Amino acid sequence: AQSVAQPEDQVNVAEGNPLTVKCTYSVSGNPYLFWYVQYPNRGLQFLLKYITGDNLVKGSYGFEAEFNKSQTSFHLKKPSALVSDSALYFCAVSPISGGYNKLIFGAGTRLAVHP
Amino acid sequence: GAGVSQTPSNKVTEKGKYVELRCDPISGHTALYWYRQSLGQGPEFLIYFQGTGAADDSGLPNDRFFAVRPEGSVSTLKIQRTERGDSAVYLCASSPGTAGNEQFFGPGTRLTVL
Structure with missing residues (x-):
């Protein structure tokens, strides 16, 4: 079965420090890979x-x-975290078939950046 | 320009009722997708439209779910005989259509079935 794993439910990092949000996938072939961010009460935004x-x-x-x-x-990184980066991050993969992107999402990782 | 819009933003219904959820994609986007996001999970694919036709409906959980896009723009997701397990946020996304293009998501419709 095709799947995406985000092994950390939450990542905590101090402002100014580097951050990494992990993502691994199990999809046949060479899929397209995406990261999206979800802020409270807002839609998913492409990163x-x-x-x-x-x-x-x-x-x-x-x-x-x-x-x-x-x-x-397909790990997400940022050299210096900001408090405003605090949000829910989703990794997604799309198998290459049919000429369209059927996204398979991970469960999400909540990033908390502390001042 | 305007992004993807979805109406209503919230819908509360009773078990067994019929509901319709609407999606207005970005103008000119030929591809339209519906996803369902349950609490604490990532979105799950439901159906994909290219133009007016449903090119992939493999994610629809059962025959109570149906979606249309009659003129290749606005889409409606229809759920018959709603069940409590249908409660979730229903997300719509559109893209220019070519594989590899990112999808632009709407704010979602939160459906609650009592």
Whole structure:
């Protein structure tokens, strides 16, 4: 079965410190990979994606993610966390078939950045 | 420009009733998706439209769920004989349609079945 795992329910980090939110996946082939963020009472917002090419992709708000094919991982990172980064983060993968993106989401990781 | 909008934002209904949830995608987006997000979980795929046709409805949980997109723009998710287990946030997303494009999500409709 195809699945996405976000092993941490919550990640706590001090403001100014680097952060990592982990994601691994089990999907056949070479899927497209995405990160979305969900703020309270707001919809999911796209952060970044990996389609092909450089394993390090940069996205919105200073976030980046590193694709590792051998470990089937796509960890989200940011060099210096802000309190305003506190939110719920979802990793999603899309199997490449049919020419569309049927997203399979992880359960989400809550990021708490403390002043 | 305007993003994806969904109405109503909240819907409370009684077990056994029929409900309709509406999605207005971003203008020009040919692909439209419905997802369901239960408390504490990530969204789960329900159905995908390319234009007017449902190209993939493999995520619909049973035949009580149905969705339409008659003119290739607005979509309606219809749930018959609602059950308490249908309570969730229903999310709609649209994209330009080509694989690899990110999806733009609406704020969702929170459905509560009493």
